[in-house]
Amino acid sequence: MKILHISDLHFPKKLSLFSLRGKALVGYLNYRLRRKSKHPLVLISAMIEAISKLEYDALVISGDLTNVSHPREFENAKEILSPLLTDKTFIIPGNHDRYQKRAIGPNPLFEKTFGEWIGNSLDSNLYIRSKNIGGKLFIGWDSNFAIPRITATGYVAPEVVQKTLGLVKEPYVLVCHHPLWNPTNEIESKGHWMANRGEVVKQLKTNPPFLYLHGHTHTNWVKLPGKDAPFAIVNSASSTRLSDRSHECGFHIIEIEKSVQYRRFIYSEDKFIETNPIFYEESEGVI
Ligand SMILES: [Fe+2]
Ligand SMILES: [Fe+2]
Numbered sequence: 001m002k003i004l005h006i007s008d009l010h011f012p013k014k015l016s017l018f019s020l021r022g023k024a025l026v027g028y029l030n031y032r033l034r035r036k037s038k039h040p041l042v043l044i045s046a047m048i049e050a051i052s053k054l055e056y057d058a059l060v061i062s063g064d065l066t067n068v069s070h071p072r073e074f075e076n077a078k079e080i081l082s083p084l085l086t087d088k089t090f091i092i093p094g095n096h097d098r099y100q101k102r103a104i105g106p107n108p109l110f111e112k113t114f115g116e117w118i119g120n121s122l123d124s125n126l127y128i129r130s131k132n133i134g135g136k137l138f139i140g141w142d143s144n145f146a147i148p149r150i151t152a153t154g155y156v157a158p159e160v161v162q163k164t165l166g167l168v169k170e171p172y173v174l175v176c177h178h179p180l181w182n183p184t185n186e187i188e189s190k191g192h193w194m195a196n197r198g199e200v201v202k203q204l205k206t207n208p209p210f211l212y213l214h215g216h217t218h219t220n221w222v223k224l225p226g227k228d229a230p231f232a233i234v235n236s237a238s239s240t241r242l243s244d245r246s247h248e249c250g251f252h253i254i255e256i257e258k259s260v261q262y263r264r265f266i267y268s269e270d271k272f273i274e275t276n277p278i279f280y281e282e283s284e285g286v287i
Contacts, residue, residue: 001136003173004056006047006251007215008064008094008238010039013076015068024068024100031067039240043267044080047239047251050265050272052083056253058133059084062215062236063094063144063177065114074113089117090131090138094177094215095152098144122167126160130167136256139164139209141176143194152216154178154194161203174209178216181223181233183285188217201229201287211254219248222262226282232260242267248278 010031020028051059065081066073074097078085093110111118119131119140127142141164143154154177164174178194180201194200208231215237223233232254239251243266250266264277 001058001134001256002056003058003060003136003211003213003254003256004051004054004251005060005062005213005234005236005254006051006239007062007177007213007236008218009044009061009077009081009240010035010064010067010096010238011044011073011077011080011240012036012039012041013067013070013073015070015072019070019072020068024070027068027099028070035067038242039238040242042270043242044240046267046271048080048083051251054253054265057088058136058138059086059089060138060173060175060213061089061091062175062213063092064096064215064237065091065094066097066099069097069099069109071109074109078113085117088133090119090133090140090175091117092129092140092175092177093142093144095144095154098142123163126157126163128160128164128167137168137170137172139168139172139174141174143176143178151191153191154216155196156194156200158196158199158203161200165203165207168207171210173211173213174204175213177214179214179233179235180212181229181282181285181287182217183221183223183280186217186219186221187286192216198287205230210256219246220250220252220264221248221278221280222252223280223282223285228287229282234262250275252277 065077119129122128129140218238241249253263255261262277
């Protein structure tokens with residue numbers, strides 16, 4: 001089984017300022033001025049082309065496909081991703097896909113746009129979604145919520161974890177937008193992290209996933225299984241961002257046979273090339 005994992009695509013889309021207000025307007029201006037140039041179109045095309053040529057059994061996208069959850073951003077994301085949207089694809093939302101109230105309910109834009117690729121709901125009141133791809137079980141959580149302030153805090157309700165652990169009887173891959181662990185040089189602020197991740201990791205220990213795939217912090221890593229989190233944690237964010245001194249961007253292919261192999265791909269000059277993954281022991285960071 002080869003799992004290709006991309007994240008935090010933040011596809012650029014020019015929006016009319018008149019169609020935005022409040023948090024969305026501030027968020028959009030911030031994105032135009034500070035982040036748009038980091039996600040150039042040439043890199044996005046190169047990523048789609050590279051993935052189209054690679055062999056994989058499952059494609060996981062762990063959120064942040066948009067910037068301010070605007071309907072036109074969702075349409076644009078679907079159009080760009082269309083060559084990759086197949087029955088092998090599994091998508092979950094990131095905080096930028098839940099940016100505004102209209103992005104949550106009762107007719108949420110994320111579900112409306114990507115409903116075919118988000119798996120089946122395992123509970124009518126909680127976001128727990130599952131998809132079987134090539135005989136492997138993928139579980140998706142939504143760690144985001146629309147809050148009026150410009151913060152990116154995450155949270156996964158204890159019921160979500162309990163219910164998941166009760167339902168899952170086979171080795172599974174867990175996909176969620178927020179990190180459960182960060183290297184010591186990439187500690188997240190309180191306005192950016194999953195507020196209750198310590199409890200989530202503790203609960204997961206009773207029936208741990210095989211792998212935890214996430215994004216949100218825009219630099220890649222692979223945390224190897226450890227004492228407190230006995231599973232690998234892979235960050236593939238951001239797959240569409242230019243790397244710089246503090247952002248090691250790209251995506252991963254995780255090959256699961258008798259052993260697990262991690263492969264990493266980065267944008268270099270005008271194409272994606274394979275390079276070494278960035279591995280950490282659990283003790284080199286914090287939960
Ligand atoms: Fe992001
Ligand atoms: Fe995020």
